[in-house]
Amino acid sequence: MTLAIVLIFRKAISNLNKSTYAPTKLVNLAGCLVLMTLITYACKKSTDNGITNTSIIKTTTSFIDSAYTPYKPAISTRWDDNYFYVASGGIPAHNMMVGITNWQQQVPIPQFYTGANSWTIPLQPVYATIPMNTRTNFMKGAIAIAVNGIPIFNALNNRGEDSYLIGELDNWGGHCGKGDDYHYHAAPLHLSTISGLKPIAFALDGFAVYGSKEPDGSTMQSLDTCHGHIYNNGVYHYHGTSNYPYVIGAMKGKVTTDPLTLAPENQILPQAFASPLRPATTPLAGASITAFAATGNNAYKLTYKIGSAFGYIDYRWDVTNKYTFIYTSITGAVTSSNYQR
Ligand SMILES: [Zn+2]
Numbered sequence: 050m051t052l053a054i055v056l057i058f059r060k061a062i063s064n065l066n067k068s069t070y071a072p073t074k075l076v077n078l079a080g081c082l083v084l085m086t087l088i089t090y091a092c093k094k095s096t097d098n099g100i101t102n103t104s105i106i107k108t109t110t111s112f113i114d115s116a117y118t119p120y121k122p123a124i125s126t127r128w129d130d131n132y133f134y135v136a137s138g139g140i141p142a143h144n145m146m147v148g149i150t151n152w153q154q155q156v157p158i159p160q161f162y163t164g165a166n167s168w169t170i171p172l173q174p175v176y177a178t179i180p181m182n183t184r185t186n187f188m189k190g191a192i193a194i195a196v197n198g199i200p201i202f203n204a205l206n207n208r209g210e211d212s213y214l215i216g217e218l219d220n221w222g223g224h225c226g227k228g229d230d231y232h233y234h235a236a237p238l239h240l241s242t243i244s245g246l247k248p249i250a251f252a253l254d255g256f257a258v259y260g261s262k263e264p265d266g267s268t269m270q271s272l273d274t275c276h277g278h279i280y281n282n283g284v285y286h287y288h289g290t291s292n293y294p295y296v297i298g299a300m301k302g303k304v305t306t307d308p309l310t311l312a313p314e315n316q317i318l319p320q321a322f323a324s325p326l327r328p329a330t331t332p333l334a335g336a337s338i339t340a341f342a343a344t345g346n347n348a349y350k351l352t353y354k355i356g357s358a359f360g361y362i363d364y365r366w367d368v369t370n371k372y373t374f375i376y377t378s379i380t381g382a383v384t385s386s387n388y389q390r
């Protein structure tokens with residue numbers, strides 16, 4: 050193809066040199082340029098492993114918004130020509146933390162996923178030439194944003210371990226990171242009880258993530274290595290399942306990675322970021338979280354058990370973002386810390 054373009058171009062130049070009638074020369078050259086543009090476009094369309102990017106329909110904002118609407122006003126949405134934005138405080142409506150048996154002493158606190166730090170979903174997905182595998186990528190940051198405004202991280206933690214299998218996750222598939230930021234690592238399939246057959250999340254490449262059924266209620270079709278398939282309407286989507294990789298095996302769509310991060314701890318941009326409050330905490334050997342409950346406005350109590358003894362964290366914050374933590378160890382020793390955000 051390149052050779053053909055070169056030959057056509059050479060012919061045009063030689064015609065220009067030979068011809069003595071200037072307007073004809075220009076017409077010839079203009080015609081060749083149009084032809085070359087068409088050829089170049091044809092080449093572009095036929096590459097990319099036989100998949101044409103132009104075949105992906107731009108996602109309508111009303112479709113995405115209908116998936117997020119059941120969780121408003123705890124979350125809010127907006128969009129422009131290129132992106133759909135989800136603003137969220139990072140705390141889901143469901144309970145959290147109970148069921149964790151491998152705990153790093155982090156607890157959920159509100160986050161500021163708002164304004165320029167909102168979650169960002171591209172409206173025009175583009176197929177990746179080579180989908181980036183989640184086994185060897187994205188061990189930092191979110192890979193999808195659930196319809197309740199909670200980010201979904203890689204199924205593997207930043208040490209490459211399956212978070213669910215090693216007991217790091219609560220009964221809802223989530224836990225808190227170093228910034229005390231609540232997020233899922235497993236598929237939040239429980240959202241289907243509110244969302245019905247609508248998507249339970251959108252991946253950061255722009256494709257929807259459905260629960261265990263197809264959008265028409267039929268049995269889930271077989272999944273490719275990315276953990277999705279092209280549906281009857283010609284549009285690709287992922288599915289959440291209860292086994293690895295749970296949500297995304299590889300990013301079907303093209304994503305931009307943060308140049309300051311290296312695989313496997315690379316992350317997708319744009320990305321919303323957590324706002325850490327406390328210094329990073331350490332694993333508490335043998336602890337399992339048995340209860341977690343609100344004890345008032347902006348106040349929670351977490352109960353954990355080691356052997357037959359219980360320990361507690363009571364924490365609260367006020368309107369000035371002053372946080373108070375009271376730690377009661379399994380021996381009954383009480384300490385407290387204050388932090389200002
Ligand atoms: Zn995590």
Ligand SMILES: [Zn+2]
Pocket residue numbers: 259262263264269270278280286287288
């Ligand atoms: Zn499907």
